Amino acid sequence: MIRLVSCIALAICFPAAASDTPPPTMASVLEAATAADWRKPDPDNTLYLELASGRVVIELAPDFAPRHVANLKALARAKYFDSLAIVRVQENYVVQWADPNAGDIDKRKSTGELPRTLPAEFAREIKAAPGFTALPDGDVYAPEVGFMLGFPAARDPKIGKTWLAHCYGMVGAGRDNAADSGGGTELYVVIGHAPRHLDRNVTLVGRVLAGMQRLTTLPRGSGAMGFHEQPEDNVAIRAIRLAADVPVAERSALEVLRTDTATFAQLIQARRTRSEAWFIEPTGKIELCNVPLPVRGAP
């Protein structure tokens, strides 16, 4: 099978099918992927949120939010989150967990010597950032968008900054009005249409790799902004653990498709121009948060 390579805007090179081969689909791209196209999430940067309904797996993003991620890991190791609760479920927006007594300085759970707040990590320098797989179709909110280390990201070469993007499943550190008032004691997950206006307003710390439906199917909060009005409506958190601290046999064996490979570039192309028989208008474009980031059970 001969494959040519076509290069388009923003220097993405997509392998193009020769005319005698059917155009790629996501299914065919994933079928042709090799073991090297997949990576195992680092257990030292993976959190397990344990609910009565089961586990939600979160991959952390230390390259974007090193101090928040370090604090989160330390909080998890100190069992800070155990017995806290999901206190907010807002339709088409976020699920959020916190100490239900966070507002009461006498009743709130201690973080020991760990800080409750940290300097914001809204964006980082592009200069030292690893490879960026850029998308060619533009974006409403940022000059450039694409993927870095498996996360949806945006960047602005003019100011030399890059930042994570609020796509579905992204996890962030809630804060009060001050930029530096977050620190990881309250976290939220995007469960609706990407609220990209939150980009560079909150420190994003990772994304959900598995178990989204344990969050998205939760009853919505009846209060303002989806907060639960009655304590009994809060959803208990059994524990948040660092995967590395969980016995190997109890870990979730997952693999994530790398985003810096020719295979991922093919996947983007297959999703930009849909060649499945069902599609009539193949579109020819794709928006950042519509690019799938495949996760599978480890073979």
Added chain:
Amino acid sequence: MIRLVSCIALAICFPAAASDTPPPTMASVLEAATAADWRKPDPDNTLYLELASGRVVIELAPDFAPRHVANLKALARAKYFDSLAIVRVQENYVVQWADPNAGDIDKRKSTGELPRTLPAEFAREIKAAPGFTALPDGDVYAPEVGFMLGFPAARDPKIGKTWLAHCYGMVGAGRDNAADSGGGTELYVVIGHAPRHLDRNVTLVGRVLAGMQRLTTLPRGSGAMGFHEQPEDNVAIRAIRLAADVPVAERSALEVLRTDTATFAQLIQARRTRSEAWFIEPTGKIELCNVPLPVRGAP
């Protein structure tokens, strides 16, 4: 309070606050809205999807899909949907209902003299279309996007066409591979990040005005594409009724903010540049499916 008007790209005119008034927020815009800014959905173009959990209210879009809407209304009046079921709930994508026996010509429910399939209504001529409130910040998928008659829409003046956009809560008519294989007997609702690659691939027929959480919280289907594998996992539809056929006392009394008014233009502006105290980066842009389309209980 003096208000100036500033006009920007695509001929949207936004009232601008004078320098001595605080910049508008969504809350202040809605507070200042008058009765004339709100409209009551036409009961002749509103469907009630009745589930065990309660009602989902759908506003139909006869200006975009006249034949599909007419057929849907006739199917509802013939009680075609009663006792059918939600057969698909796919995470971050759609909820879909249909006749679980649709594939079996001997067992499927009769539509009487009503057609099962219709010519596709993917787009309509701009020429005779009513007013379009355009957004100024571009779009990945279409040359122009904005709002028409309360619905998120896109258009391409070069080809003279306009079409509804697959934002969260939009309702479409499922189809098989042929463009003309849909007709309203199967409907889906977008429950995740806007799958805009479906634009001009499916006939959109309306949007959900109330009750989204009755769909979004449903357990996800375990089969491919979120289809339920076991018939007992299907969620029964008690009925779909045209609001006009329901006694007035049993109707949902809702009002929807008009999208062709100065108030709506102010709302867009208030959401493009966020002035609430929490925002640090005000963004200055907005993407089509992030514009709120307010619905309230009728006073």
